[in-house]
Amino acid sequence: MTANGELSPDTFAAFYELLKPFNKTGVDLKPETRFSEDLNFDSLVVMEFVATVEDRFDISVPMNILPDIATIQHLGLAVEKIVKAAKG
Amino acid sequence: MAGIFDRFANLVAQRQAMLDEGGSDPFQVRMDEVLSQTEAIIAGKRTILCGTNNYLGLTFAPEALKAAHDALDAFGTGTTGSRVANGTYSGHKDLERTLCEFFNKDSAIVFSTGFLANAGVLSTLMGPGDFILMDADCHASIYDGVRASSAEIIRFKHNDAADLDKRLARLADKPGNKLIVIEGIYSMLGDKAPLKDIVAVKKKHANTFLLSDEAHSVGVLGRYGRGLPEEAGCEDDVDFIVGTFSKSVGTVGGFVVSSYPNFDMLRLVCRPYIFTASLPPSVVASARVNLGLIKNGGALRTRLMRNAKALHNGLTEAGLKLASDISPVVAVVAPDPQTAIAFWRGLIDAGVYVNLALPPATPYGYSLLRCSLCAAHTEEQLREVVAIFTTVATNLGLIERRTPRVALG
Numbered sequence: 001m002t003a004n005g006e007l008s009p010d011t012f013a014a015f016y017e018l019l020k021p022f023n024k025t026g027v028d029l030k031p032e033t034r035f036s037e038d039l040n041f042d043s044l045v046v047m048e049f050v051a052t053v054e055d056r057f058d059i060s061v062p063m064n065i066l067p068d069i070a071t072i073q074h075l076g077l078a079v080e081k082i083v084k085a086a087k088g
Numbered sequence: 089m090a091g092i093f094d095r096f097a098n099l100v101a102q103r104q105a106m107l108d109e110g111g112s113d114p115f116q117v118r119m120d121e122v123l124s125q126t127e128a129i130i131a132g133k134r135t136i137l138c139g140t141n142n143y144l145g146l147t148f149a150p151e152a153l154k155a156a157h158d159a160l161d162a163f164g165t166g167t168t169g170s171r172v173a174n175g176t177y178s179g180h181k182d183l184e185r186t187l188c189e190f191f192n193k194d195s196a197i198v199f200s201t202g203f204l205a206n207a208g209v210l211s212t213l214m215g216p217g218d219f220i221l222m223d224a225d226c227h228a229s230i231y232d233g234v235r236a237s238s239a240e241i242i243r244f245k246h247n248d249a250a251d252l253d254k255r256l257a258r259l260a261d262k263p264g265n266k267l268i269v270i271e272g273i274y275s276m277l278g279d280k281a282p283l284k285d286i287v288a289v290k291k292k293h294a295n296t297f298l299l300s301d302e303a304h305s306v307g308v309l310g311r312y313g314r315g316l317p318e319e320a321g322c323e324d325d326v327d328f329i330v331g332t333f334s335k336s337v338g339t340v341g342g343f344v345v346s347s348y349p350n351f352d353m354l355r356l357v358c359r360p361y362i363f364t365a366s367l368p369p370s371v372v373a374s375a376r377v378n379l380g381l382i383k384n385g386g387a388l389r390t391r392l393m394r395n396a397k398a399l400h401n402g403l404t405e406a407g408l409k410l411a412s413d414i415s416p417v418v419a420v421v422a423p424d425p426q427t428a429i430a431f432w433r434g435l436i437d438a439g440v441y442v443n444l445a446l447p448p449a450t451p452y453g454y455s456l457l458r459c460s461l462c463a464a465h466t467e468e469q470l471r472e473v474v475a476i477f478t479t480v481a482t483n484l485g486l487i488e489r490r491t492p493r494v495a496l497g
Contacts, residue, residue: 044448047224051245060255063234063241086258 007031007076015072018052031073050075057083111433114444124148125464130441136469138399138459139442143416144307144388145464146338149381152374163369171198172355175366183376187345190379191314191329195351198343198372200364202303202332203229205342207236208358209299209330210269214239217264221255223247223281225274225451230301234269246274246451249285256293266296272305272316276450276458278417280305283320290325297348299328306382307336308392308416313382333375336382341367341375391463392416395470399461402474407487411454418459419445420477427484428455434480440473 016029022045023029027038035041041049046069050061053075059082061075069075093100107113112131121129125145126137146152159179169175180198187196199205210233214220218239222230225246234241245251252268259266268290270281281300290296302315310318313336317323327348333341344354355361367375381388393416400414412419422428425446432444435457443458450456459473481487 042448047243051224051243060242060258063243 005077007073008080011076011080012072014056015053015076018049018056019072022049029072031071031076033072034070035072035075036070053079059083059086106429109429112436114429114432114436117436117441126462126466126469128441130436133439135436135439135441136465136473137441138461138465138473140462141304141335141460142338142462143304143336143392143460144338144382144385145462146336146378146381149338149374149378151381152338152377155373155377156370159369159373165370166368167366169365170362171366172362177366177369177372179369179372179376180366183372184343186376186379187343190383191345192323193329193345194347196343196345197352197355197358197361198341198367199358199361200341200367202330202334202342203232204360204364205330205332205344206230206301207233208360209328209344209354210234211236211359212354212357213237213299213328214265214267217262219259219262219264219266220269221252221266222269223271223274225276226269226271227275227301227303228449230269230271239264239267247279247282249282249289252286253289253292256289256296260293264295266293268296268298270298270300272300272302272309273415273417274451275304275417276445276454276456277419278304278412278415280309280316280415283316283322283326287320287322287325297327298325299330300326301330303330303332303335304417306331307385308389311386313385313389333371333378337375337378339371339374339378341371388463392461395461395463395465398467398470399459399473402470403477406474406478406481408477408481411452411456416461418461419454420457420459422455422457422486425455427486428457431457431480431484431486434483435476438476438480440476 012031019029023039027033033039035046054061057079061082065078069078117130119128119130125142125147128135128137163177167175167177184196184198188194199208206229210230214237216238219242220234220237220239221242221244222234223246224243242255244255256266268286270286273280290298300317305315307313309316312318317326328344328346330344333339396416397414399418403418403420404410409421410419411421422431428444428446435442445456445458447453482489
């Protein structure tokens with residue numbers, strides 16, 4: 001994802017909570033933490049995590065953007081964008 | 089420099105570990121002789137086939153064999169061409185007409201496999217600005233198909249019509265078309281889509297269409313074997329039905345049927361239709377005959393469901409954990425992949441073939457011994473399958489060893 005900008009502290013805090021049950025090896029979570037390399041997520045776990053994010057924020061995250069999502073920051077910014085668009 | 093397969097290192101290591109344990113390789117089974125729809129010779133041993141998706145047992149139907157032989161002699165071993173070049177014979181058109189009559193739809197397009205039918209239809213049906221809402225548990229061919237589509241792809245929770253409704257509502261102000269994608273019967277656990285609920289949701293939203301992949305339900309559900317839409321009484325509300333000839337129809341190939349106006353134009357844009365050789369004439373001929381047998385196959389469906397019930401009940405009574413309700417797919421749950429592999433090997437060594445299904449190909453991370461029933465299974469064969477499952481599971485410590493009852497006095 002090429003979107004720049006800072007993840008809002010609220011979004012990161014929400015992700016921090018959501019990631020707890022997925023963070024099996026107790027990785028220190030930062031915005032730049034990578035799902036695949038750092039958290040050892042396979043594509044299926046990524047999908048599962050995205051589903052919990054969708055529930056939490058009451059949005060749909062299109063699958064099309066997933067190839068560009070590598071870090072918490074990427075997904076967080078994408079979620080913020082979708083939430084903003086939904087509010088109009 | 090990195091090797092080109094380095095990124096698969098984990099997979100290769102897992103596979104090697106499995107082979108190092110010794111025993112047969114679950115993903116390299118070889119059948120040296122096929123004795124019938126329900127038995128084959130594997131590794132020199134007579135083996136009961138209980139995982140071939142051959143639900144109605146039509147692979148040796150005499151009428152289909154004869155039609156295939158005749159077509160083979162008359163038209164040769166293959167068409168050597170695509171449907172849009174030299175690969176459309178009268179048989180292909182006859183088969184498409186038969187499909188239209190079978191499903192009572194205006195158009196039918198035959199593909200060379202079910203996978204290609206999904207890949208072709210899902211990549212082309214929706215375009216830029218449109219939306220595809222797919223059940224999260226859909227088959228790999230649906231995932232690959234939608235990935236090649238220029239529509240926006242949204243997954244909804246498996247069999248959850250309320251979740252689908254919520255997601256469609258979020259798109260209410262978007263002008264594009266919306267396509268819901270589901271399966272009649274899901275392959276791993278044999279569970280059916282809540283079709284009536286999904287149709288109700290579809291009707292609530294504008295510009296919304298429904299596609300159902302009936303790969304595992306054609307031949308199995310409905311009085312005339314037309315799948316879940318027939319059983320649920322909502323055939324007119326399913327806009328597109330995708331299916332395969334490689335399960336109940338007993339051969340290979342795929343299709344899509346629809347009454348949507350000008351549906352046939354997909355032939356001009358579906359790359360998996362245009363750039364693949366068409367089905368051999370013998371395959372086409374046997375598919376056509378077997379569709380007729382399916383239509384009049386009420387007795388076969390009765391036997392299939394009787395067998396489904398017998399295996400389900402037998403395995404449940406033995407104390408095994410099942411992830412399926414009574415259905416032609418019976419999913420026995422093993423606690424982890426290693427145990428599942430050992431379980432599978434125990435079964436094959438004792439003469440029962442089932443599918444080993446491991447995550448990530450399974451829902452909920454299940455490690456499964458996936459069985460599928462055939463109308464041609466005999467009661468005796470199923471008793472043997474249950475007995476072998478029981479012995480293997482007992483040896484693995486998954487169920488308690490039963491103390492033989494001793495008559496007193």
